[in-house]
Amino acid sequence: xEKGSQQELEQRLALCGPExxxxxxxxxxxxxxxxxxxxxxxxxxxxxxxGGERFMTFFSYPVGALNRLLYTAAWALSGTHDGFAAxxxxxxxxVAPSYLESGAGRVLLMLAGGEPRRMLNGFPSAYRTSVRHGxxxxxxxxxxxGIVSIKGSTLPMEYFEGAVRGIFEATxxxxxxxxxxxxxxxxxxxxVSW
Numbered sequence: 001x002e003k004g005s006q007q008e009l010e011q012r013l014a015l016c017g018p019e020x021x022x023x024x025x026x027x028x029x030x031x032x033x034x035x036x037x038x039x040x041x042x043x044x045x046x047x048x049x050x051g052g053e054r055f056m057t058f059f060s061y062p063v064g065a066l067n068r069l070l071y072t073a074a075w076a077l078s079g080t081h082d083g084f085a086a087x088x089x090x091x092x093x094x095v096a097p098s099y100l101e102s103g104a105g106r107v108l109l110m111l112a113g114g115e116p117r118r119m120l121n122g123f124p125s126a127y128r129t130s131v132r133h134g135x136x137x138x139x140x141x142x143x144x145x146g147i148v149s150i151k152g153s154t155l156p157m158e159y160f161e162g163a164v165r166g167i168f169e170a171t172x173x174x175x176x177x178x179x180x181x182x183x184x185x186x187x188x189x190x191x192v193s194w
């Protein structure tokens with residue numbers, strides 16, 4: 001199966017249940033990136049894929065709708081971002097500021113206290129406040145290297161990889177290297193080091 005294909009999207013959607021939800025800022029972040037293209041046709045396609053254009057930050061929305069939006073946006077951004085994977089990373093990176101402006105994001109920053117290890121340790125609780133789809137954990141393989149494991153989430157690995165980078169970049173807590181591994185359509189690991 002080709003990465004970023006319609007078939008891959010359909011397989012991800014088949015794994016989503018009605019109880020799988022996440023917060024509205026994921027949608028607003030992706031739509032903000034699409035609006036920057038200044039292409040009304042692409043924007044309309046993305047709004048249709050998402051199931052609407054207005055999303056309340058902390059209301060919950062279906063994960064399947066975000067998957068459709070992310071794929072539609074990444075297909076549109078692929079030409080200017082060196083392919084589908086890079087476009088998906090860009091979408092993940094750009095959601096970070098929206099998250100950090102939220103109450104949960106401000107709590108993550110406060111608890112991290114400028115320490116990258118504490119920031120990464122806060123990811124599981126940040127995930128639980130934002131996503132009701134899968135589980136997130138962190139385990140350490142060195143003093144400045146940790147693995148963020150996301151199990152049971154159909155969101156693309158590249159999106160998570162971009163989001164991890166984006167959070168560290170936006171907060172300037174540390175300059176990190178984040179390398180993702182897609183273990184299956186619903187399991188991802190991101191190795192984070194600084």
